[in-house]
Amino acid sequence: MRNLAEKWAVVPDWQTAAIEVPGLAIRSLAGLSQYLVSGDLDAWSKVSGAPAKGVGAFGKAEGERYAAQVARDRMLVVSAAPLGIEPGWHEEGFGVTVVSAGLQAFEAEGSETAELIARATTLDPSAGSASAALSFAGANAVVYRHGDKLRIHVDRGLATYLWTWMETAARNIAAAAKG
Amino acid sequence: MQLFTCPFCGPRDETEFHFGGEAGNLRPDGADVTADRWASYLYMRDNPKGATREIWVHMNCGEFFVMERDTVNHKVETSIALDSAEHA
Numbered sequence: 087m088r089n090l091a092e093k094w095a096v097v098p099d100w101q102t103a104a105i106e107v108p109g110l111a112i113r114s115l116a117g118l119s120q121y122l123v124s125g126d127l128d129a130w131s132k133v134s135g136a137p138a139k140g141v142g143a144f145g146k147a148e149g150e151r152y153a154a155q156v157a158r159d160r161m162l163v164v165s166a167a168p169l170g171i172e173p174g175w176h177e178e179g180f181g182v183t184v185v186s187a188g189l190q191a192f193e194a195e196g197s198e199t200a201e202l203i204a205r206a207t208t209l210d211p212s213a214g215s216a217s218a219a220l221s222f223a224g225a226n227a228v229v230y231r232h233g234d235k236l237r238i239h240v241d242r243g244l245a246t247y248l249w250t251w252m253e254t255a256a257r258n259i260a261a262a263a264k265g
Numbered sequence: 266m267q268l269f270t271c272p273f274c275g276p277r278d279e280t281e282f283h284f285g286g287e288a289g290n291l292r293p294d295g296a297d298v299t300a301d302r303w304a305s306y307l308y309m310r311d312n313p314k315g316a317t318r319e320i321w322v323h324m325n326c327g328e329f330f331v332m333e334r335d336t337v338n339h340k341v342e343t344s345i346a347l348d349s350a351e352h353a
């Protein structure tokens with residue numbers, strides 16, 4: 087039988103994987119608890135005490151627990167520690183889906199981060215957009231700022247692709263900077 | 266590249282959107298729908314030259330909406346969320 091495994095790029099060891107060129111450092115974030123909250127977000131806000139709106143594209147999230155808007159009626163809640171919230175439907179009018187294992191999160195920092203954004207998307211990072219869901223290097227991703235860093239969440243199945251794309255982009259950014 | 270406007274997200278690259286068919290082409294309902302009516306629903310398109318109303322979806326956020334645009338000069342007139350659009 088043909089060994090189809092050879093056709094695929096090897097999944098990086100996310101614990102140690104790093105992309106580093108002058109002005110740009112990217113690494114994988116481990117251990118984030120991630121939840122999709124869908125439905126009546128005002129009801130979610132009442133129950134959880136968290137804001138009913140998440141940050142949009144390139145919006146600025148802060149702290150250990152925050153949310154990024156994904157759609158009109160859905161947001162990705164991200165937390166450093168697991169939230170004590172039951173997955174499934176809540177009678178108040180919203181559903182909670184645990185996606186911690188479903189999405190891989192990356193963090194980029196440095197002066198060339200804007201260059202990475204420019205190569206990954208046509209969206210103007212200063213223009214703002216209600217949802218943080220956007221096409222990043224062709225993959226549907228959730229993209230926002232956390233402090234002065236850029237965070238990117240992508241379907242785990244696309245993580246290796248996005249990583250190899252970012253490796254290539256980082257090399258090109260470094261080469262362009264050298265002139 | 267062209268920008269389309271998602272009623273929720275605002276202007277985005279056209280590649281983030283997918284065409285969903287002509288607006289107003291509603292699925293017939295009931296057992297006594299004629300073959301002609303089914304054929305019209307399934308196969309007959311107006312394909313107008315000029316102003317048109319279409320259903321599009323912004324794939325990143327999942328928003329379905331009505332877009333009014335011109336098939337000749339590609340100018341987009343409006344994007345309206347489906348829940349506020351009349352007779353989608």
Ligand SMILES: [Zn+2]
Binds near residue numbers: 326
């Ligand atoms: Zn949208």
